[in-house]
Amino acid sequence: MDLPLKGIIPPLVTPLTENGELDLHGLNNLIGHVMGGGVHGLFLLGTTGEGTSLSYKIRRQMVTETCNLVQNSIPLLVCITDTALEESLHLAEHAKQAGADVLVIAPPYYLPISQTEMQDYLELLLPKLPLPFLLYNMPSCTKLNLSIDTIKKARNMGALGIKDSSGDLDYLKTLLKEFENNKDFSIITGSELYLPETILNGGHGAVAGGANFFPKLFVDLYEASLARDMQRITLLRKKIVQIDNTIYNVGQNSSKYIKGIKSALAALGICGDFTAPPVARFDELDRGKIKAHMDEFFLDTSFSLTK
Structure with a gap:
């Protein structure tokens, strides 16, 4: 696996049947679709993947089946965050045995914890991990916005980088500036609209939910950002704004984002x-x-050029 981690890494949805089982046919279709769009990796069991709502059986099955389908062709990242440290370690070991490449760690959810407690948790967890790891900053779900000090300590303990889903552009720019001299430490945004800012300021990519259904659009925007093609960036970003204003804004509840992506698929x-x-x-x-x-x-010819 080449470092730093970079590119478009979809937070893969978990296809389910009506009775709550893993939809193997749907998963095969989905992986073929996103890989056909040229994505650079896959992120399993994150927020978009509904990881914390799935049984441990389904989580393990999702990891195994995806690894079997991808066959080491692109990096596979697996979120192991759980309320119980032991369960995180169990999933970490399963991910290794299945053939995943990187583990993803966010603060344990439900009980609020401090930065110091998070640092203590990392000191307990990280030496026991069987694979390299990436930090995941998701304060809206975990109640903790990872501090620069916490991230530095994790980097010193081997972190490959961080996925920032805070939605705070100033925070993201602080990360990019703080770690600009750490060339192998990936700064990856979880906010699709910030992909150009991330790349133009020395970052590495995006974990973009919309890449589940329009993977090539996000790959095109990533490549335009690498090339610093501002005209194309402007054109492509308008398409991302269209998605944000439509697919992500049907319904009333905060879950509309996940529902919208699955409904689009x-x-x-x-x-x-x-x-x-x-x-x-x-x-x-x-x-x-x-x-x-x-x-x-699909009727918009300017949009169809990016599919």
């Missing part, structure tokens, strides 16, 4: 849109809205 015939409880998929009316938005994208 269903509209493309790639996999179903069933979700893991407590989240329920969109009703028929909202599924129809997503289908209409996707149809509009």
